[in-house]
Amino acid sequence: MPFILSLLCSPADAAQPKAAPPSHSTVQVSDGRLSVHAKDVPLVSLLDEVRRQTGVSFVGVAGLRAPISVDFTERPLPEALREILKRVNHVLLWTTGSRHSPQVSRVVVLASVSSAAGSEGRGDAVSAPKPRSSDRASTRALTQLASDSDASARRWALQSLSGRTDPDTIGAARGALDDPDPQVREQALSALAHTEGVALRDIENVLAREKVADVRIAAIRLMGEMTDEGRTEMLARLVRDRDPAVRIAVVEAMSRQDHPMANDILRRAAQDTEPSVRMAALSAIAYDVPGESARTTVERALKDGDANVRAMAEELIDSLQDMDDADERG
The missing domain is CATH 1.25.10.10 (Leucine-rich Repeat Variant)
Known part of the structure; x- marks a missing residue:
């Protein structure tokens, strides 16, 4: 049951000043199970709606603007979160309580996008991309x-x-x-x-x-x-x-x-x-x-x-x- 996954998603260019769930995504919670139907939705926007519906907080997700498409119905919350975040290096934080029914309270994205490729060794510098002329303008x-x-x-x-x-x-x-x-x-x-x-x-x-x-x-x-x-x-x-x-x-x-x-x-x-x-x-x-x-x-x-x-x-x-x-x- 892996909680830490190996691949990070790369952010797409932001098109809106504010990350809000688009109309073509739906998130529903019923009896602790999550249903998500989304197509080409910025991941940070989808996570914001999941937070609103479930109360789970997400830490370190501001840069996750790449679009994501997911479609599943009534999955247990931990399983649903792992599906949504399967391309992101993350860890779940659980509330203390009954060992038989722990509750996910927070999700932490472990690595910055810059280390997504996983090719840098300890202490290695990462070169920033050179800006295009249009960027400079x-x-x-x-x-x-x-x-x-x-x-x-x-x-x-x-x-x-x-x-x-x-x-x-x-x-x-x-x-x-x-x-x-x-x-x-x-x-x-x-x-x-x-x-x-x-x-x-x-x-x-x-x-x-x-x-x-x-x-x-x-x-x-x-x-x-x-x-x-x-x-x-x-x-x-x-x-x-x-x-x-x-x-x-x-x-x-x-x-x-x-x-x-x-x-x-x-x-x-x-x-x-x-x-x-x-x-x-x-x-x-x-x-x-x-x-x-x-x-x-x-x-x-x-x-x-x-x-x-x-x-x-x-x-x-x-x-x-x-x-x-x-x-x-x-």
């Missing part, structure tokens, strides 16, 4: 729109500026880090990814004052892509954050650090009080920590008190064995 208008009085227009402008590295874009994104709208702040951090327009101290300042989980997660992801000295130590402090969704983001970012401290932090996260954090850490350990220590940590999780963690440990051990077999054949 529209930058001025977009940076002006980024200070519009309408928050949805500001969000759309920053989404459209993502991937550009010119000084005007960087200036607009940095200015939006103090925006009153948390979604604008989150989008500003995404726009600054893979640019040299933000320093570790800037991220430290954001995290010191920011209370909204989605924005903190965007800042942590940005920090995970940076090469500034001291970033790993700062991530290590954040692994104690009270919000499990934030701790999962720290695990994701830590798995990309080429630092001796990173492996120890991942092992510590594998003992977290929240099962979903342990699952995220185990996945990172299995694929990013070299040697027998990774297998030992995963095997220890076979005795975990949570059934979902035990199931993931079994799957990871099978994957590790498959990799060992492939190495022997090679």
Whole structure:
């Protein structure tokens, strides 16, 4: 029963300032079962309607604007969510309660779109795409729109500026880090990814004052892509954050650090009080920590008190064995 999947979807260009469910999508809930009929709907829009209907919150989904088509009727909520998000690397957070009837309360997207291909190693830099001439021509208008009085227009402008590295874009994104709208702040951090327009101290300042989980997660992801000295130590402090969704983001970012401290932090996260954090850490350990220590940590999780963690440990051990077999054949 996989909870962490391997493929991310890439965002399509935003066509509307505000992500609202289109008329050709329907979402219905009945007795805890979800029915969804949607064709070519931006994923973030569909998730927003699922949130409205079910009360499940989604963290780190602002960039998921690629269209999706799904069609199913009366599936249990966890199964339905996995179907909707099958092309997105994610983890489910469950409420505590009866072991026989846990409830999904939150869904966290684990990785930024930039790492979708999965080809970057720990500490590798990712090159931002070069803007086309038409993009350069529209930058001025977009940076002006980024200070519009309408928050949805500001969000759309920053989404459209993502991937550009010119000084005007960087200036607009940095200015939006103090925006009153948390979604604008989150989008500003995404726009600054893979640019040299933000320093570790800037991220430290954001995290010191920011209370909204989605924005903190965007800042942590940005920090995970940076090469500034001291970033790993700062991530290590954040692994104690009270919000499990934030701790999962720290695990994701830590798995990309080429630092001796990173492996120890991942092992510590594998003992977290929240099962979903342990699952995220185990996945990172299995694929990013070299040697027998990774297998030992995963095997220890076979005795975990949570059934979902035990199931993931079994799957990871099978994957590790498959990799060992492939190495022997090679």
